[in-house]
Amino acid sequence: MNIREITKDVYYVGVNDRTLDRFEGLWPLPYGVSYNSYIVKGSNKTALIDTVEIGSIRDLFHSIMSQIGGDKIDYLVINHMEPDHSGGINAVLAAYPDAKLIGNKQTIAMVKGYYHISDDRFLEITDGDTIDLGGKTLRFVLTPMVHWPETMMTYIEEDGIIFSGDAFGTFGALNGGIVDDEMDTGWYKDEMYRYYSNIVGKYGRFVQKALAKTSNLDIKYICSTHGPVWHSKIGEVVEIYDKLSKYESEPGVTIIYGSMYGNTAEVAEEIARQLAARGVRNIKIHNAAKSNLSYMISDAFRYEGLIVGSPTYSMHIFPPVEQFMIAMETREFKNKVLATFGSFSWASAAHKQLKDYALKSKIDVVASLEMKHSAGSDTFTQVAHLADKVVEALKLK
Ligand SMILES: Cc1cc2nc3c(=O)[nH]c(=O)nc-3n(C[C@H](O)[C@H](O)[C@H](O)COP(=O)(O)O)c2cc1C
Ligand SMILES: [Fe+2]
Ligand SMILES: [Fe+2]
Known part of the structure; x- marks a missing residue:
């Protein structure tokens, strides 16, 4: 039994990174991350699908060697040029001097820009093209x-x-298991929300397009670039991505x-109490100066x-609240029941500026309140009103 074989002659050769503190220099990785690469062996040719982050290159080669030994790689398919996947391009092309790099027009422009590879190493493909490896047809x-x-997907027909x-x-990261059947995947759900909202969140409409474009394919395994290979849980993960990309x-x-x-x-505490008293069961409170932006975006x-x-x-x-609002505006947030509150002492500004973010994002503010100095009985009346309005709007959703 080859513990890295997904289907016959398709192997997982990705690596775990439990060292990096912050993905993209920004997002915390308390449970690590995997950079997934795959080998597809046809009867004539062998392809490597994506590489890994440069710091993990040694592990990638160990992984490849364990699967194909001294056999050569004929094609390196680059589905995505972000350095967490393209970081190994130079090393792989150097190790396999006859290998051709497969990418679309945009990929090739980026590869040249970042890795200075000569023209004779490329094989340019366009949408729908296929390459036969011998019993394994790759469709792009x-x-x-x-x-x-430049992002693309590669399908084995x-x-x-x-x-x-x-x-x-x-x-x-992957904790032993590679395909979802081999593990308890429950804990990945929170991390998937965080990954989607932090990394992909701005591109919901393009995720929708990609889902539509791939919906006619018969898909038995989804081999993504981070985390488990999806097999028995395909329905669940597609639903999460579909929902999030529609801002549901x-x-x-x-x-x-x-x-x-x-x-x-x-x-803030009083709003939470009043919401709980009105039956809201899932309430997440973040002090923006203490919570990490990544988790705030994910919950939002x-x-x-x-x-x-x-x-x-x-x-x-x-400032940390503004940073959060900018992050949400960047991600084109919509479809929210939004309420705002502000405070001041001598010249109010923050509350209006919060509402301006809502205006720019074309989101209605269902309720808002502003407080001068500290909370008094009128503040608590306003909080009750705000909670009523929020609960009412949530019921309509
Ligand atoms: C560094 C600093 C800057 C402030 N700037 C303003 C301001 O420009 N206008 C204003 O009305 N109040 C300003 N305030 C007062 C606060 O907005 C006000 O005290 C508010 O109630 C503080 O809320 P908090 O206790 O939640 O921090 C400032 C306070 C601090 C400490
Ligand atoms: Fe990426
Ligand atoms: Fe990635």
């Missing part, structure tokens, strides 16, 4: 902006395997607030309600 499906302009690039990927969310409310001296925090994508509060800070939104 261009899926731009999932998650860069005989096996019903799709190498999907970042689509259907998740944070979290789950019952619950995320409260994001900033506070220097506790006054705005007190309002996940739950239907979003309530954001900030004190006025030198005529601006409190």
Whole structure:
């Protein structure tokens, strides 16, 4: 039994990274991440699908050697040029001097720009082209902006395997098992929400296009670039990606607030109490100066309600709250029950600026409140009103 064989002559040769602190220099990786590569062996030719991050190149070669020994690689398929997958291009082309690099027009321009490879190493393909490796026909499906302009997927017609690039990927390294049948996948769900919302979140409409384009393929395995190979759980992961890319969310409310001296925090806590008293069961509260942006974005994508509060800070939104609003605006957030609250002492600014983000994103603010100095009985009345409005709007969803 070859423990890395997915279907006959298709092998997992990816690597785990449990060292990197932050993906893209930004997003925490408490459970690591995997960079997935695959070998497809036809009767005539062998292809490697994607490489790994440069720091993991030694592990990639060990993995390849364990599967094909001294046999050569004829094609290196580049589905995605982000360096977490393209970092090994130079090393692979150097190790296999006859290998051709397969990519589309955009891929090739990027490979030249980043890796300075000569023209004679490329084999340019266009959408729908096929290459026969001998009993393994690779078909290329261009899926731009999932998650860069050059991204594409590669499908093996005989096996019903799709190498999907970042689509259907998740944070979290592989803990022994490779195909989902071999593991308890429950814990990946949170990491998949975080991966999607942090990395792919801006490109929902392109994910929708890619889903439509691949919907007529008979898919038995999804081999993404991060996390498990999906087989028995295909339905579940496609549903998560479909839902998130349509900005659909789950019952619950995320409260994001900033506070220097506790006054705005007190309002945030009271809003949460009032929501709980009205039956909202999933409430996530983040102090924006303490919680990591990655988790705030993930919860904001996940739950239907979003309530954001900030004190006025030198005529601006409190910086970590503003950073969150920028992240949401960048991800073109929509389809939320949004409420805002603000505080100030002598010249109010933050609350209006919060509402301006909603305006720019064309999202209605269902309720808002502003407090001068500290919470009094009128504040608690306003909080009750805000909670009523939020719960009412959530019921309509
Ligand atoms: C560094 C700093 C800058 C502030 N800038 C403003 C301001 O520009 N306008 C204003 O009305 N209040 C300003 N305030 C006052 C706070 O907005 C106000 O005290 C608010 O109640 C603080 O809420 P908190 O207790 O949640 O931090 C500032 C306070 C601090 C500490
Ligand atoms: Fe990517
Ligand atoms: Fe990636």
